Amino acid sequence: MSTAHNGQDAGQAQATGGKRTAGAYDVRTVIAGLIGFYGVVLVVLGIVDYGEAEAAKTGDWNANLWVGLGMLAFALVFAAWTKLRPVVVEGGEAVEDPTGGSDTAGR
Amino acid sequence: MVLAADETLRLDANFIDYALVAAYFAVVLLIGFAARRRVSDSLDFFLSGRSLPAWVTGLAFISANLGAVEIIGMSANGAQFGMATFHYFWIGAVPAMLFLGVVMMPFYYGSKVRSVPEFMRRRFGTGAHLVNALSFALAQVLIAGINLYLLATIVNALLGWPQWISLIVAAAVVLSYITLGGLSAAIYNEVLQFFVIVAALLPLTLIGLHRVGGVGGLIDSIRDSGNENDLSSWPGSDLSSIDNPVLSVIGIVFGLGFVLSFGYWTTNFVEVQRAMATKSMSAARSTPIIGSFPKMFIPFIVIVPGMIAAVLVNETRDLKAGGDPGVTYNDSILLLIRDVLPNGLLGVAIAGLLASFMAGMAANISAFNTVFSYDLWQQYVKKDRPDGYYLKVGRVATVGATVVAIFTALIAANFDNLMDYLQTLFGFFNAPLFATFILGMFWKRMTATAGWTGLVSGTLAAVLVWSLSETGVIGLEGQGASFVAAGAAFVVDIVVSVAVSMVTAPKPVSELAGLVYSETPKEVRTDPDAHKLPWYQSPTKLAGISLVLVIALNLIFR
Numbered sequence: 001m002s003t004a005h006n007g008q009d010a011g012q013a014q015a016t017g018g019k020r021t022a023g024a025y026d027v028r029t030v031i032a033g034l035i036g037f038y039g040v041v042l043v044v045l046g047i048v049d050y051g052e053a054e055a056a057k058t059g060d061w062n063a064n065l066w067v068g069l070g071m072l073a074f075a076l077v078f079a080a081w082t083k084l085r086p087v088v089v090e091g092g093e094a095v096e097d098p099t100g101g102s103d104t105a106g107r
Numbered sequence: 108m109v110l111a112a113d114e115t116l117r118l119d120a121n122f123i124d125y126a127l128v129a130a131y132f133a134v135v136l137l138i139g140f141a142a143r144r145r146v147s148d149s150l151d152f153f154l155s156g157r158s159l160p161a162w163v164t165g166l167a168f169i170s171a172n173l174g175a176v177e178i179i180g181m182s183a184n185g186a187q188f189g190m191a192t193f194h195y196f197w198i199g200a201v202p203a204m205l206f207l208g209v210v211m212m213p214f215y216y217g218s219k220v221r222s223v224p225e226f227m228r229r230r231f232g233t234g235a236h237l238v239n240a241l242s243f244a245l246a247q248v249l250i251a252g253i254n255l256y257l258l259a260t261i262v263n264a265l266l267g268w269p270q271w272i273s274l275i276v277a278a279a280v281v282l283s284y285i286t287l288g289g290l291s292a293a294i295y296n297e298v299l300q301f302f303v304i305v306a307a308l309l310p311l312t313l314i315g316l317h318r319v320g321g322v323g324g325l326i327d328s329i330r331d332s333g334n335e336n337d338l339s340s341w342p343g344s345d346l347s348s349i350d351n352p353v354l355s356v357i358g359i360v361f362g363l364g365f366v367l368s369f370g371y372w373t374t375n376f377v378e379v380q381r382a383m384a385t386k387s388m389s390a391a392r393s394t395p396i397i398g399s400f401p402k403m404f405i406p407f408i409v410i411v412p413g414m415i416a417a418v419l420v421n422e423t424r425d426l427k428a429g430g431d432p433g434v435t436y437n438d439s440i441l442l443l444i445r446d447v448l449p450n451g452l453l454g455v456a457i458a459g460l461l462a463s464f465m466a467g468m469a470a471n472i473s474a475f476n477t478v479f480s481y482d483l484w485q486q487y488v489k490k491d492r493p494d495g496y497y498l499k500v501g502r503v504a505t506v507g508a509t510v511v512a513i514f515t516a517l518i519a520a521n522f523d524n525l526m527d528y529l530q531t532l533f534g535f536f537n538a539p540l541f542a543t544f545i546l547g548m549f550w551k552r553m554t555a556t557a558g559w560t561g562l563v564s565g566t567l568a569a570v571l572v573w574s575l576s577e578t579g580v581i582g583l584e585g586q587g588a589s590f591v592a593a594g595a596a597f598v599v600d601i602v603v604s605v606a607v608s609m610v611t612a613p614k615p616v617s618e619l620a621g622l623v624y625s626e627t628p629k630e631v632r633t634d635p636d637a638h639k640l641p642w643y644q645s646p647t648k649l650a651g652i653s654l655v656l657v658i659a660l661n662l663i664f665r
Contacts, residue, residue, distance in 0.1 A: 027163060027295045031302050034134050038127060038306065038455055045123065045451040054449040059318040064451040067310045 028082040036075030042068030116264040116441050124454030131303060131458040135284055135465075138295050142288025159291075161390040161644070163298055165397030168204075168381040169405070170297035173304060174467020175257040178409055178460070183436035184346070185406075185413025186423055189329070189337020191346040192413075193664055196406045198364040201399045201657045203372035205650045208396040211373050212382060212646075213632035214548055216391040218621040221383070223376040224482045230547045230622045231558030232614075233486075238562050240482040242536045243376060244475055248508050251471035252515020258464035259516060265441065265457060274516055277461075281469050282509045285476075286502050290384060293473040297381075300462040301401070307452075307459025308408035311440075314447045315415035325411075328418040334427070337414065341665055348587040362590020366597045370537035374544055377474040388634035392646035399653045403660060409440075416443040472508050479504040531573065531589070538593040539565025542600035551623045555614060557607040565600030569593060 046065025054064070184192040220226045224243060228236035255277060262273035284292045319325045329337050336345060342352035342359075349355040372378060372395070382394035416423045416439040423439050425432040434442065444456050480501040489496075543561050547553050569592040575581045576588035619626040634640075642648045 027298050030134060030138065030295070031299055034131065034299065035302060035306060037130060041123065041127060042451050042455070049450075057447050057449050058314050059447075061314065061317055063310060063314050064449055067306075067452060071306060 026082055026086070028078050032075045032078035032082065035071050035078070039068045039071030039075055042071065044068075116438060116445065117267060118265045118441075118445055118453060118457070119450070120266060120453060120457065121450050124450055124457060127451075127454030128458045128461065131462060132280060134299065135280065135296055135462075138299070139284030139287035139292045142284075142292035142295065159294060159384050159386065159390075161385055161393040161397055164294065164381045164385050164390070164394040166301045166401065167294040167297040168378060168394050168398035169402045170301045170304075170466055171377055171381060171470035173301070173405070173463055174470070175254055175261070175464040176467070178304075178308075178463050179257070179261075179437050179440065181406070181409045182413035182416070182440035183438075185410035186417040186427065186439040187413075187436045188343075188346045189334065189414055189417075190340040190410075190664060191337075191343035192410045193340050193406050193660075194343060194346065194359055194363060197403060197657050197661050198359060199368040200372065201403050201653065202364060203368040204395040204399045204402065205653055206369060207373045207379070207382075208392045208394065208399075208646055209650050211544070211548065212392045212395070213388065214622060214624075214627070215379055216383060216385075216388055217627070217631045221481050222478050223374055223379050224478055226544075226622070227558070228482070228486070230619075231543075231553075232555040234555060235543070235558035235562055236482070236486070238559050239540065240478055240486075244478050244483065246536065247377070247471045247475040247478075248511050249515050251468045251475070251508065251512040253519055254464060254468040254471065255512050256516035256519040258461070258468070260520075261441070261460065261464065265460075270520065274513055277465060277468075278509050278513050281465050281472065282506065285469055285473055286505050289501070290380070290473050290477075293469045294381060294384060296462075296469065297466050300459075300466045303455070303462045304459045305408065307456040308412065310452055311444060311448060311456060312408045312412050312415070314452075315412055315419060315443055318447060319415055319419055325415060325418065329414065332418060332424070332427070334417075337417075339665065340661075347590065358587055358590045362587075362594050366538050366541070366593040367589065370539075370541035370593065370597075374537060374540040376478060377470050380474050380477065388632075389640055389644060389646060392634075393644065393649060396646055396649045396653060399650075399657070403653070403657050412443050413439045416440065419443065420446055468512065472505055472512070475508050476501045476504040479508075535566055535569035535573065535592060535596060538569055538596035539600040542597045543604060546601060546604055547623070549624050550608075551616065551619055551625055552608055552613050553604060554608045554611040556611040557604040560607050561600045561604035564603040565596040568599035569596035571595075 042064045046062050046068055050062050050065065054062075181192060181195060184195070215223070215226060218226060218229065220229065224236055224240040227239045255274060258277045259270045259273040262268050262277070263270045284296060288295075316322060316325060319328055326338060329335075342355040344350055344352060344355045347355045347358045347363075349358050378395070382391045385391045385394055413436075417427050418424060420439070420442040422432040422434040422442055423436070426434060426436065444453065448456055480497050484500050484504075485492075485497055539562050542565060543558060546561075547558065572581075572592040572595045573588060576592070616626055621627050621631050624632075
């Protein structure tokens with residue numbers, strides 16, 4: 001949960017002439033962080049704790065492992081999107097990157 | 108809503124599951140604190156300073172509606188009625204969302220009102236405004252209480268916490284992030300919640316499908332159990348409780364698809380508020396339209412698990428076969444979670460469910476505090492105070508509403524049926540609202556008196572039809588009765604509004620700019636930069652794509 005503090009510092013570090021990126025205030029950072037954390041926990045669980053009880057529930061499919069990997073992939077895509085198209089904050093108002101295009105990956 | 112009472116639903120959650128749930132709650136509170144740093148004036152608190160991008164508000168738009176009633180209720184319908192439940196999404200939501208974005212949003216956003224009741228006041232004066240603002244505020248507090256009650260019931264069933272503890276903990280979490288961060292925090296949490304819910308329900312659906320042998324296996328199992336009807340969505344006689352197939356289709360298309368859903372999606376401030384928080388007219392119009400894309404695919408991870416539960420979970424299968432295993436259809440998705448999710452994914456699922464139930468309540472409360480501060484307090488109690496004063500009123504209203512919601516939840520715990528009735532009644536306020544809005548937006552002759560008399564008589568008509576069917580005077584039941592009641596409300600509202608307008612004096616044309624189509628200059632209801640936007644940010648083009656997709660889905664899954 002330390003992402004907020006790190007990101008906040010990063011956001012201020014990038015400040016140049018009243019313009020800075022939203023950093024951790026960008027909701028995409030938060031989403032990537034939480035889903036990525038879930039992904040790591042599930043992958044570890046899938047590796048160390050996959051036994052008969054789990055197999056019986058999921059029908060012989062290591063669901064924790066594969067869903068965890070899926071979440072990690074999702075978190076990486078979101079992190080990359082945040083990095084490539086940052087939200088620029090101007091005078092306290094969030095403005096989208098003028099290059100646009102931030103709406104396509106939302107669905 | 109009734110759930111199985113005993114320990115049938117108890118989930119075998121372990122330390123890891125609780126840790127995953129705790130991580131979610133920590134992030135939710137962090138968002139509240141982070142958003143607090145940015146709340147500087149009341150517009151910021153109530154409308155997020157009109158600064159959010161459209162994909163954020165679009166996801167929040169559907170998340171605000173993805174609460175307990177939606178997930179538990181729609182999976183229950185899926186288990187009970189099968190594919191006909193798709194109508195609630197493809198007929199009963201998407202067309203209305205597109206209509207809101209394309210036709211109505213220019214008036215809401217362009218007139219710079221801060222709430223839906225405020226639009227009512229500017230168009231029809233204080234009579235209609237008071238009816239609208241009071242009924243809306245009252246409904247939101249009571250519905251927040253119902254959401255809170257469901258949340259506590261489910262925490263109690265799943266984890267075994269005493270009901271009063273879960274009530275207070277849940278209320279405290281919602282209260283803290285809304286009072287801290289206002290609408291921004293509510294919206295950011297709704298977006299986060301959307302992804303957590305998908306992360307919970309998508310694996311549930313995939314594992315469930317794997318267990319029954321894929322899509323083919325699910326279809327075969329449903330056929331073998333003798334529920335062939337569940338595999339077709341039309342004419343949906345089971346759903347509408349109307350036996351005649353032609354009347355059933357008319358009931359679904361006109362009652363559910365037109366009156367009920369347009370009334371809900373286009374005039375409910377809980378929803379519209381999300382679009383008002385955007386930074387431009389195009390973004391505001393895009394909000395419900397972008398929301399319509401995930402909305403049309405949500406049934407696959409909500410209704411399909413219900414259908415899987417009906418063939419896979421022993422208790423639900425017994426219930427469907429006419430037995431009495433001590434569970435209800437409302438338990439379907441919880442029982443499926445119990446049967447197929449291993450520890451780990453179980454934690455994600457519990458976090459997703461709790462997220463959804465809290466979001467429902469948070470949406471009700473954040474809409475309530477706006478209407479209370481701007482439409483009731485500022486308008487009728489203390490006018491002309493500095494902005495910071497109304498920010499303070501909003502925070503106090505949030506605390507007050509949460510406390511009232513806790514008491515409502517306690518009442519709901521003791522009078523389950525009473526709450527069902529109240530919820531049905533509030534649904535009836537929406538149908539005449541849509542009639543009044545649409546007439547008022549396109550007919551400049553409509554008068555202020557017509558505004559409130561139309562609303563009141565439409566609501567009374569709905570209540571009358573509903574009581575007649577409840578007491579058995581007319582032979583309708585279940586959803587069919589709601590469809591007809593809403594239809595009656597719409598027709599009576601239009602007839603009364605037109606009749607009253609003919610004999611009363613209209614508002615001077617000069618006061619209607621921005622509020623009525625013919626009196627609004629094109630620059631006010633359109634975005635001056637609209638032609639510069641690429642196709643994927645253009646509301647009308649996106650709406651066209653959405654419409655084609657939803658028609659295709661209706662044809663494929665007929």
